[in-house]
Amino acid sequence: MIKKKVCMVGEFSVGKTSLTQKFVNNVFSETYLTTIGVKIDTVQIEDTKLVIWDIAGRDSLSPINASYLVGAAGVVLVADGTRLQTVESISEIWSTVREKIGEVPCVVALNKADLEDWCVDNTTIESLRDRGWDVFETSAKDGVMVESLFHKIVEKTKE
Amino acid sequence: MSQLDELRQIIIGDNSAQLTELKQRIENVEQRTKDVAEVLSSAIEKELSSQQSGIVDSLQKPVTLGLKKAIRSEPQEYAEILYPVMAPSIRRAISQAISSMMVTINRTIESATTAQGLSLRYESLRTGIPYAELALRQTLLYRVEHLYLIDQNTGMAMTTLHADNAQSLDSDAVSAMFSAIQSFIHDSFSVDEGSRLTDLKVGDQNVWVVHGASAMLACVIRGEAPVSLRQELYDALDMVRTDFANEIAEYDGDAAKFMGARSILQPLLRSELKQEDSATENKKKDKPVGPILFSLGVLAALTWLVVHWYDSYSRLSTVKHFLDQTPGITANHVIHDDGKIVVQGLKDPDAIIPYQTLNSYGIAESDIRFATVPVRSLEPEMELARFTNEFSLPTGVSLYKKDGKIYLEGDAPYEWLKSNQTRILNLASDKRLNISRLAADEQSVRAAINARYDSVRINSMTSSIKTEHSKMGVVNIELEVSSKEFASLVSSFSGIPWVKIEANIK
Numbered sequence: 001m002i003k004k005k006v007c008m009v010g011e012f013s014v015g016k017t018s019l020t021q022k023f024v025n026n027v028f029s030e031t032y033l034t035t036i037g038v039k040i041d042t043v044q045i046e047d048t049k050l051v052i053w054d055i056a057g058r059d060s061l062s063p064i065n066a067s068y069l070v071g072a073a074g075v076v077l078v079a080d081g082t083r084l085q086t087v088e089s090i091s092e093i094w095s096t097v098r099e100k101i102g103e104v105p106c107v108v109a110l111n112k113a114d115l116e117d118w119c120v121d122n123t124t125i126e127s128l129r130d131r132g133w134d135v136f137e138t139s140a141k142d143g144v145m146v147e148s149l150f151h152k153i154v155e156k157t158k159e
Numbered sequence: 160m161s162q163l164d165e166l167r168q169i170i171i172g173d174n175s176a177q178l179t180e181l182k183q184r185i186e187n188v189e190q191r192t193k194d195v196a197e198v199l200s201s202a203i204e205k206e207l208s209s210q211q212s213g214i215v216d217s218l219q220k221p222v223t224l225g226l227k228k229a230i231r232s233e234p235q236e237y238a239e240i241l242y243p244v245m246a247p248s249i250r251r252a253i254s255q256a257i258s259s260m261m262v263t264i265n266r267t268i269e270s271a272t273t274a275q276g277l278s279l280r281y282e283s284l285r286t287g288i289p290y291a292e293l294a295l296r297q298t299l300l301y302r303v304e305h306l307y308l309i310d311q312n313t314g315m316a317m318t319t320l321h322a323d324n325a326q327s328l329d330s331d332a333v334s335a336m337f338s339a340i341q342s343f344i345h346d347s348f349s350v351d352e353g354s355r356l357t358d359l360k361v362g363d364q365n366v367w368v369v370h371g372a373s374a375m376l377a378c379v380i381r382g383e384a385p386v387s388l389r390q391e392l393y394d395a396l397d398m399v400r401t402d403f404a405n406e407i408a409e410y411d412g413d414a415a416k417f418m419g420a421r422s423i424l425q426p427l428l429r430s431e432l433k434q435e436d437s438a439t440e441n442k443k444k445d446k447p448v449g450p451i452l453f454s455l456g457v458l459a460a461l462t463w464l465v466v467h468w469y470d471s472y473s474r475l476s477t478v479k480h481f482l483d484q485t486p487g488i489t490a491n492h493v494i495h496d497d498g499k500i501v502v503q504g505l506k507d508p509d510a511i512i513p514y515q516t517l518n519s520y521g522i523a524e525s526d527i528r529f530a531t532v533p534v535r536s537l538e539p540e541m542e543l544a545r546f547t548n549e550f551s552l553p554t555g556v557s558l559y560k561k562d563g564k565i566y567l568e569g570d571a572p573y574e575w576l577k578s579n580q581t582r583i584l585n586l587a588s589d590k591r592l593n594i595s596r597l598a599a600d601e602q603s604v605r606a607a608i609n610a611r612y613d614s615v616r617i618n619s620m621t622s623s624i625k626t627e628h629s630k631m632g633v634v635n636i637e638l639e640v641s642s643k644e645f646a647s648l649v650s651s652f653s654g655i656p657w658v659k660i661e662a663n664i665k
Contacts, residue, residue: 001413001414001415002411002412002413003315003316003331003412003413003414004412005313005314005315005335005412037339037343038339038343040332040335040336040339041332042329042331042332042335049331049412051313051314051315051331051332051335053314053335053339065342065343065346067342067343067345067346068339068342070312070313070314070342071310071312071313071314071315072313073313073412
């Protein structure tokens, strides 16, 4: 069995841990618990064992810990669809990732699609797709597109 | 001869024949095979002596494939060849495993009978960790429980080994976490590039990490391992790095490539028991005999108390049960006092105690003492016994119990009725005796009249029909007497309600 390391990166409180927990353990909690450092989960997808590094979110005080990215076979860029600023910061985070580990397969999760105050328009989504990224409008709460997101990143790491 | 041939002849000269021969030799496959066979063995020998591995590396794959194919096609033959080599090793391994198991069992049994063993039982109940595991921990000096060969770059486990019965963990998550901790410490403490995490300690578990250029070996140890183990870890990691240099450099998450590394790491998964001396010391310290005797004593005392209590309770219950069924006794309390079974309540002096039945349950008459209030019981059984003793019943009269009542029934002789009339009528009046079917015997009445008055002429004598609802049976007599005799007759039969006389005065 092949093992792949995949990192979840994104701004503070965009739902990286929720997406991981929904996919790995099929659980969702409304309670917000911030991740300190990194959380690691493993899950098997067909013939691949995915080792998911759920890296603590970035904010103005804590830059992303790039050391955790080393050796990643793929990256999931996560943003909060109700906070446009987190979507805009994806580019900056991607630059950090590319600087540290180079071009690696990447997918984008615009999370919290179940909330009414969604503020990402199609133009923004298309601009992300134009960069060659697969974009998924996910909901960790309802599980919408969560499986597709992780299956896609596995598929891309095999290419 | 052409000009070209002439030129060739000038240049090559006499070597032409040799070239032709060489060409034929190359084209002849059989000859070429023979030539290769002649030089192959010496070429291999030369290669080995010069410590170069070109030919060996080239031959490795075809030889392995050939060997595999040959073993598959003729497994029996290879088994026979290998048997003399493998069998002693297998026997030795089994023997060692059994011996090790016996030591473990002995130690477990030993520790189970000591105060320490009891303490471990409690600890096992409290924590949910199996007793055997706790007992083993007590006797272990150290045990290497997990080994993780980790890729420095990705933090993923290239291969992992675990000791038997060691707590199972998600190897990839643990490996990744070691790597993450390494990164965290490296970033947080601004240490040199060459400084690495080498030790972690959690409770009685230690994690030793040794680092290579692109791989690290993490070793989870329970207890205190000797320092020399760290050097062994380095040696093993170096060996893996040498033998699997390419696989490590090109690691892509495929752990199958490192199956061969397991045989290098396997010897590190070992344990060492505490020295026998210290075990003996512990044994002396524990002195298991004392606690065992004390426990047995307590157990015996408890058993005796339970048995005694049950026996006492059982005897009291038996006595009460049978007394409750005995007419004339109301046993309110049956208790133990001064070695006797004491019955408290009410008791008719005429009550018949079922001593014979109680005796069959091991309760003698002398064991029972009655501390009762004497009463006259009106229970039908007691009344019947009492009346039977009191009245000497003549022939034709019976006394019996029916539906909770006492009946006196039959044709009674006049003389018997006369002597008992007061008592009978009083009992009937108190409703303690039913006399609705009691009557006077006609013959005895006639005999009584005739015995006293010879001249009396009895015209008729009839008896009333006796029923349950009649007050009593009555004999009606019609006779002819003188006025003087009539007065005497009436006087004689006065107070006897069972006889009624009507007379014609002469």
